[in-house]
Amino acid sequence: MERQKKLTGLQKRKAIAGYLFILPFIVGFLVFMIQPLAQSLYMSFCDVQVGAGSFSPQFRGLFNYVRAFTVDPEFTRLLSEEISRMFINSLAIMVFSFFVALILNQKFRGRALVRAVFFLPVILSSGVIIGVETDNALMASIEAAVGETAASGVSVTGAIEEILKTAGIGTRAFETVFEIVDSIYDVAIASGIQIIIFLSGLQTISTSMYEAADIEGCTKWESLWKITLPMVSSLFLVNWIYTIVDFCMRSDNEVIEKISEEITVQINYGFASAMSWVYFGVVIAIIGITSLIISKGVYYYD
Amino acid sequence: MTDAVIKGGRNMEHRKVHRKESEASSFWERNRKSGGYLLKKRIREVIYKIIRVFMLFGMCFLILQPILNKISVSFMEEQDLYKSTVIAVPEHFTTENYRLAAELMNYGGTLLNTIVISCTIALLQIAVCTLVGYGFARFDFPLKKMWFACVLLVIIVPPQTISTSLYLHFRYFDILGIIGAIRGEGLNLRGSKIPYYLMSAGCMGLKNGLYIYMIRQFFRNIPKELEEAAYVDGCGILSTFVRIMLPDATPILTSCFLFSFVWEWTDSFYARMFMGNTSLLATQLAAIGDRVNKYVVNVVGNASGASVGYTSCMISTGILMVITPLLILYLFAQKGFVESISSSGIKM
Missing domain, CATH: 1.10.3720.10 (MetI-like)
Known part of the structure; x- marks a missing residue:
């Protein structure tokens, strides 16, 4: 009983130490990855006006996505x-x-x-x-x-x-x-x-x-x-x-x-975010599907 | 004693020659016995070797040719560029291109800047990634799989996807609205180096997910007994890490550092986004084409600007000046780059 308790104590200490070791990653991930990702996802649904001191997104629904696929002359061609x-x-x-x-x-x-x-x-x-x-x-x-x-x-x-x-x-x-x-x-x-x-x-x-x-x-x-x-x-x-x-x-x-x-010339953040999300989504889908297919053929020798 | 060694060596040589002779004499005989198979096999091997030499030479040439071409172009005067008889060896040898490129890129100061920034950022990134990689490799904690999936996510998210919001993030930088409450608006951190150091400290720099992955892979292969022995002998978790694990990991850490340094050196994406005010070789190089044009218009006084050939010649010179330090580094640390990847045993 005594021994059991001690073991969990060590395990607990190791778990805490593990979290301390990866703490920089967790903080960085939340601040510099999740937050910008969420923000850019939100912006892709908005019309973003950049003014002095602040920027004000206005919710426009799928406007940017529709524009990327139907209005913009280049995007679909470049993407494909x-x-x-x-x-x-x-x-x-x-x-x-x-x-x-x-x-x-x-x-x-x-x-x-x-x-x-x-x-x-x-x-x-x-x-x-x-x-x-x-x-x-x-x-x-x-x-x-x-x-x-x-x-x-x-x-x-x-x-x-x-x-x-x-x-x-x-x-x-x-x-x-x-x-x-x-x-x-x-x-x-x-x-x-x-x-x-x-x-x-x-x-x-x-x-x-x-x-x-x-x-x-x-x-x-x-x-x-x-x-x-x-x-x-x-x-x-x-x-x-x-x-x-x-x-x-x-x-x-x-x-x-x-x-x-x-981003840099037209300063149209909403449209740029929408385009990058489309691109990102397509790439993730391709990686997911192809790795599923390849992993079916992977042979592990153990 | 040396005499004995030499004698021994001679003996060996003699024996070798002897053996070769006997082999040669019996080759045809053996060939006859095998029904011509041996000869066919030998011929096939030789042909394969010749083809292999040609192929390898061709591919190496393919990779090296642009660099060689740039070297020859960078020593040419403008008139040489348009002469159809001048191909590789310049007719009018000049180092003027290098002088001008150095002036346009402000080479001395920029080089120093680049070295300092690449070094500090690479060190910071690798230090943090080592901690994180070690944490993932040697500890069990709840939600470990989920966090590791996040590392993989970091590897596959192109930084361009979040560049828009990072841009705004640092334009109106704020931590939980504290700064906003005091100053009325967020801090403008764009154009300063702070954001990039912050991101590096949070493992979100260029390709940091990859370094975490490689370092974790290395630490996972260290036997558990080593760690347990250290614990039994009274080492704490931290001192085990510093005194047992880190010395073992020097090769992989060196190679990660080298990669980080080199990729930082040539990176223009983060450099353009964060280091607008600090001149780095990568950003200077990107601008050299325009500067040559301006230089020709303003200083030389040719209103039509720099000619196409001359601009490309200057770009080649600029590229050479940017990569020369890297080439020197690669010459000395080639093993560090190549061997440790193969030793880290990347697997899925």
């Missing part, structure tokens, strides 16, 4: 474009990073160097740097000019593209593939973290498993599908979520650009 771009890019990033991780998991000379190079974009292509390169209208015009000259030249991929396109079978699918091929640079610089996460997963698979499979007559290709993929399948989920979230936060995202323009 960004979402489809996100899907295609994220898929490409997953495949690319898994492929690179498979290669980097093998032993060869200069592996550390190659790994360092692949990780370099995580450091260099974050935040403002990627924004400066894509935001710039001047750069866009240069790109257009360069693109024209490149089109007049002859390139192997260009020729293949032409042939496949004129063949007329599955033109849409080919176009998507070529879009990915064209944006291989974007894919490569966005997959640094994913490569490392896959690599860490690959390194935890014990070699005895491959040896056993080899003795049983498994080819490399078969053991890739039967051993490697199931063993790292939980990392696919992590990487998928990370990729989508990373994509949402990039500063060259056009929806985000429109929202921040609405």
Whole structure:
């Protein structure tokens, strides 16, 4: 009886200590996350007038949402474009990073160097740097000019593209593939973290498993599908979520650009909040549905 | 003693050569015995290796090419940019671009500002995230799952979603209406650094949810026996944390700090929102295009402004100047960045 009481005492003390440890998070979460979230949700239903010293929201119901979808000429187009771009890019990033991780998991000379190079974009292509390169209208015009000259030249991929396109079978699918091929640079610089996460997963698979499979007559290709993929399948989920979230936060995202323009230039807080809530809702829905689908296929080895 | 070692080494070498020879002589024989399988396998391996080298080289080049390109462009004079014969090596070598970019970005002062702010914010964020991550990893308390779900929520909410209301939040900053009651209106904290330090102290800075997640993952893998031994030996909860757990966690904390530092360095979203009055490299870089234009109009006296090529050249130079400190950091701390992620064992 005495002992029982003491144990609960320790447990209680540990529970209090645990709460003390995460206290900064709780406070920060309530003040800087929940409150602004609630406020921006409220504002999205309002027409916000910013005056001197204070701001006065007037309740307007679904006005802003209706405006975003029906009145605003750009929003629905940008949203659907960004979402489809996100899907295609994220898929490409997953495949690319898994492929690179498979290669980097093998032993060869200069592996550390190659790994360092692949990780370099995580450091260099974050935040403002990627924004400066894509935001710039001047750069866009240069790109257009360069693109024209490149089109007049002859390139192997260009020729293949032409042939496949004129063949007329599955033109849409080919176009998507070529879009990915064209944006291989974007894919490569966005997959640094994913490569490392896959690599860490690959390194935890014990070699005895491959040896056993080899003795049983498994080819490399078969053991890739039967051993490697199931063993790292939980990392696919992590990487998928990370990729989508990373994509949402990039500063060259056009929806985000429109929202921040609405805030800083038009000073229309209500409309901006409504747009960001729509965007946020769509992203959460996508993350939820896709992770549900992926988690069905995840295999846990215990 | 060294003689003996050298002798031993020679012996080894000799033996190795010998073994190789015997292998080489028996390779064809073994190949014949295996019915050509061995040769096929060897050829397949060599071809695979060659393809792999090409592929890796290509992909590395793909990643490095923009940086190399920027380096070559940054040393060119304006006339070189339009010459079709000049591609990589500048014909008129100049460091004028760097001087001008440094002047336009106010490089010295800005660099110092950026270092100080990135360092202090990264330190603050990691200190707080360590506490929180440790709390989530080693303690059981009611509603733990719910709070952890909140951490995940923080990871997936894009900061842009709440940027509108944060903007207003700090424009009319108030704690429970106390300041409003005294001054009649809330404090205007926009343009000062205080809001960002407050947010960092509350784990709501850039990607802080991710750091909490990584640190928690690390602390969870420390065996429970270690903690219990410390308790038995009379350590309190706090001293266990400081004296047993923290020294173990140095690698993951270093890498989180490095990430935080680097992402803070290049972040323009929070910088633009909170640090309007403090010049940081990220915000200065974003403005360099316009400044080149103004400089050309006002100082050089060319009314049409800076040419397209020249502006992009200046932007390249600016980007290089911003990332050079990071590159140096990466050269020295490469292991800290890469290895600890793989050791933290991120899993779902």
